[in-house]
Amino acid sequence: MMKSSRWALLLAVGTVGAGVVAGAIARFSATGLAGRKGAALEWAPASTSLVGHLDVRALSKSPLAETWSEAVKGQGVTTAEEIREATGIDLWKDVDAITVSITERTEDDNRNRWGLSVDGAFDAEAAAKKLVTARKDVAVEDYQGAKIYRLSAASRDSADVAMAVVGPSTALFGEPSYLREMLDVASGRKPSASGVVESWGFGGFAEDSFWVAGKPSKALRAVVGRGAEIPSLQAFALSGRLASEVSLRLRGKAADAASAQKLADLVRGFVALGRLQMGPTASNPELGTIAESVQVELAADRIDISLTVPYETIRKLSERRPKEAAGPAER
Amino acid sequence: VSADSRRFVGTAWLVAQWSLSELLWAPRTLAMIAIAAAPLGLALLYRIAAAFRIGEASSGYAAFSAIVAGASLPFVAPMISLFYASGVVSDDVEAGTMPYFVTRPSTRASFLAGKMLASYLMTALLLLVSLTAAFYVAVAPAGWDEIGARFGSLVRDLWVAALGVLAYNGVFALTGTVLRRPLLTGLFFIFGWQAVATFVPGAIRYLTVAHYLHSLMPHRALGGGIARLVGDRSSALVSVAALLAIAAATHVLAVRVFQRKELR
Numbered sequence: 001m002m003k004s005s006r007w008a009l010l011l012a013v014g015t016v017g018a019g020v021v022a023g024a025i026a027r028f029s030a031t032g033l034a035g036r037k038g039a040a041l042e043w044a045p046a047s048t049s050l051v052g053h054l055d056v057r058a059l060s061k062s063p064l065a066e067t068w069s070e071a072v073k074g075q076g077v078t079t080a081e082e083i084r085e086a087t088g089i090d091l092w093k094d095v096d097a098i099t100v101s102i103t104e105r106t107e108d109d110n111r112n113r114w115g116l117s118v119d120g121a122f123d124a125e126a127a128a129k130k131l132v133t134a135r136k137d138v139a140v141e142d143y144q145g146a147k148i149y150r151l152s153a154a155s156r157d158s159a160d161v162a163m164a165v166v167g168p169s170t171a172l173f174g175e176p177s178y179l180r181e182m183l184d185v186a187s188g189r190k191p192s193a194s195g196v197v198e199s200w201g202f203g204g205f206a207e208d209s210f211w212v213a214g215k216p217s218k219a220l221r222a223v224v225g226r227g228a229e230i231p232s233l234q235a236f237a238l239s240g241r242l243a244s245e246v247s248l249r250l251r252g253k254a255a256d257a258a259s260a261q262k263l264a265d266l267v268r269g270f271v272a273l274g275r276l277q278m279g280p281t282a283s284n285p286e287l288g289t290i291a292e293s294v295q296v297e298l299a300a301d302r303i304d305i306s307l308t309v310p311y312e313t314i315r316k317l318s319e320r321r322p323k324e325a326a327g328p329a330e331r
Numbered sequence: 332v333s334a335d336s337r338r339f340v341g342t343a344w345l346v347a348q349w350s351l352s353e354l355l356w357a358p359r360t361l362a363m364i365a366i367a368a369a370p371l372g373l374a375l376l377y378r379i380a381a382a383f384r385i386g387e388a389s390s391g392y393a394a395f396s397a398i399v400a401g402a403s404l405p406f407v408a409p410m411i412s413l414f415y416a417s418g419v420v421s422d423d424v425e426a427g428t429m430p431y432f433v434t435r436p437s438t439r440a441s442f443l444a445g446k447m448l449a450s451y452l453m454t455a456l457l458l459l460v461s462l463t464a465a466f467y468v469a470v471a472p473a474g475w476d477e478i479g480a481r482f483g484s485l486v487r488d489l490w491v492a493a494l495g496v497l498a499y500n501g502v503f504a505l506t507g508t509v510l511r512r513p514l515l516t517g518l519f520f521i522f523g524w525q526a527v528a529t530f531v532p533g534a535i536r537y538l539t540v541a542h543y544l545h546s547l548m549p550h551r552a553l554g555g556g557i558a559r560l561v562g563d564r565s566s567a568l569v570s571v572a573a574l575l576a577i578a579a580a581t582h583v584l585a586v587r588v589f590q591r592k593e594l595r
């Protein structure tokens with residue numbers, strides 16, 4: 001073979017190889033499932049107004065897991081239990097990561113539109129079979145090459161729920177029409193929420209164990225809105241890392257720089273109040289400890305609040321809540 | 332491994348290297364590069380449209396999906412394969428060089444195997460380079476995270492394309508071995524038979540390569556609508572097995588026909 005032919009072939013093979021290697025690095029450079037921001041948003045439609053991601057594996061390995069299980073004991077996390085009963089998937093044991101996306105109700109569409117994508121170490125096909133066997137009211141339909149299992153609403157107050165198996169250990173749950181939209185996103189027929197989250201001005205969730213980003217709901221806007229002469233919040237992102245302590249970061253995008261300044265002043269006011277709680281004689285010393293770690297940064301119309309919370313503080317706060325709830329009855 | 336097998340493989344590999352060199356610098360390769368560059372051109376058009384906000388907003392990955400499902404696999408892959416694979420015999424017959432090759436101390440089977448390997452490598456390389464470049468042009472501006480998230484799709488596209496081209500290579504090599512004018516038949520296969528049979532309800536779509544490629548594609552821009560119209564896709568296992576079976580059968584048949592063919 002001529003030297004020039006070899007170079008031409010090497011160039012072609014090198015181009016494909018470089019593309020694959022670069023893609024592999026991009027895929028695996030992020031740490032943990034929560035780091036796969038793009039993958040987390042793989043199913044979320046662009047119509048979403050709130051999207052959140054939880055690295056369940058990171059949570060289960062952290063001291064927070066024990067505190068969490070104690071806190072929810074007896075309270076019943078209805079959706080998680082319903083999913084376990086219907087499919088055999090234990091959200092806290094079999095699942096690596098959960099991404100939830102919600103589209104706010106509009107005046108034209110009064111439905112709750114939501115969807116979950118669940119990745120983990122479970123057999124999604126087996127879960128679907130269990131669902132069909134366990135529930136007689138499951139309607140199965142094909143959509144975009146995937147099977148959608150639709151469960152009728154249990155009562156008049158609840159809505160239909162659907163499930164789709166989209167990978168060996170990936171399942172989608174959600175409101176049926178929203179689930180179809182999620183499949184459209186995965187097939188490339190509709191844009192994902194990736195660009196939307198970027199348009200809100202957020203990203204950099206690579207190291208976070210959990211995060212949620214969105215536009216404030218109507219309820220929140222009523223509190224943090226123009227009407228109350230408090231700066232309007234256009235979008236927000238809350239993210240957290242589970243390391244030796246819990247690091248939280250709350251970012252907000254205000255309507256303008258002046259609004260952001262007012263919002264920052266408001267937060268600083270709350271922080272000052274919290275710091276008054278410091279000391280052993282204070283009624284709520286844990287809040288004082290948290291307030292001490294709060295840092296508020298302001299850049300144009302952006303506000304960035306970061307704080308750290310020791311696991312011990314979270315445990316104390318969660319223990320105190322049931323006591324406070326039981327207090328009046330004891331008296 | 333017997334001495335005959337080693338001789339067969341050795342000769343086929345020599346023929347493949349020589350044929351690859353010939354194909355690389357053949358005038359038709361310029362035309363093939365132009366065809367292979369079509370997906371890249373479409374990705375660039377998408378980027379320009381997105382920059383100037385022309386048309387409906389969509390994500391880079393959605394554009395890439397549409398390009399792969401609508402252009403790369405249904406048209407670009409079979410077209411390049413047709414122009415290379417259908418010439419494995421006719422090129423040398425038309426040039427009058429065939430008698431020299433078949434009278435050399437090499438078997439006809441090893442000669443054709445080498446020629447088919449060269450045509451496959453040429454087609455696959457052109458298509459895979461084009462797909463990789465189109466992916467990065469369409470998806471990369473959305474960021475590193477988006478590339479990572481869509482990496483699985485790129486890998487699947489690449490191996491599906493490589494497998495599809497293998498099947499097309501066999502089909503068109505067989506056509507080129509059997510027929511004197513294989514190009515017209517090949518064009519009918521792509522734009523006539525496959526284009527129609529894929530959309531017709533019933534079992535007829537199983538007689539196309541395109542059906543199995545649609546079934547394996549991670550993108551459902553076209554396949555989803557078609558699947559709803561004419562029925563389910565085949566499973567991944569069935570599709571891979573069918574494409575491998577088509578490739579094996581057509582390549583072996585081409586060699587068998589070539590061994591018995593009277594060459595002038």
